[in-house]
Amino acid sequence: MDANAIQKFYEVCKVSLSEKGPLSSESLDNVRAVLDMITPADVGLECEAEAVRVWRSPRALSRKRVFHSSPAIRYRHIYECKSFSIGIFCIPASSIIPLHNHPGMTVLSKILYGTAHVKSYDWIDTAESLNLSKVRPAKVVRDGEMSAPCGAMVLHPGEGGGNIHALKAITPCAILDILTPPYSSENGRHCSYFRRCPRSDPSGVLLNRTKGSEFVWLEEYQPHDNFIIRRDLYAGPALKL
Secondary structure, three states: OOOOHHHHHHHHHHHHEEOOEEOOHHHHHHHHHHHOOOOHHHHOOHHHHHHHHOOOOOOOOOHHHHOOOOOOEEEEEEEEOOOOEEEEEEEOOOOEEEEEEOOOOEEEEEEEEOEEEEEEEEEOOOOHHHOOOOEEEEEEEEEEEEEOOOOOEEEOOOOOOOOEEEEEEOOOEEEEEEEEOOOEHHHOEOOOEEEEOOOOOOOOHHHHHOOOOOEEEEEEEOOOOOOOEEEEOOOOOOOOO
16 A cells, blocks of 8 residues: 555546646646556555455355445545545446536546446537427447556546446446546536437438447436435544645
């Protein structure tokens, strides 16, 4: 464990990120490079990471002693300011974070332990004549599994960044998330959830615009009551602010 790892990460975020997001592409690369170095032990998750390593083993550690018995997803808050937020999502096996957006935000996500399936989309620009109302078309940008250890995933607010995504935990997993700037209702950055809905493309206009890529129709909705994210205690080294 590097007791200074999360401190170093906070400091590079502080000089690289602003209320409008990364100061430059180089600044974003600097944040990502430091993020890629962080391990579960650096943020107090070494026991959970070890349990996942033997998850499918006959000699697996008692899951009840290591993981919460509740199916709720847990969020360990580390830090937030007007420029960025840092926190960890601990997701039980088979649990899902539904499709959601990050309006005007850059997101860096690193899987600290476990495996998750990630599916992300970008909105497809459409002519007003399509009369979409509350339903909008989106194209698939990413659709596959990510397993620790691996590099961080970056979602960009612009085209091609996959700024709308959903995650399903294949095994218990933990994801270190950095949002820049963070969600802020007063600044128009609030989290909305989406689901697929059936709709056709009789003119073929969207198929042409996506150049053959898979696309879907998405509509905003409110997740079911059983989707719960609970605050949890961050057990890693405290930041020196």
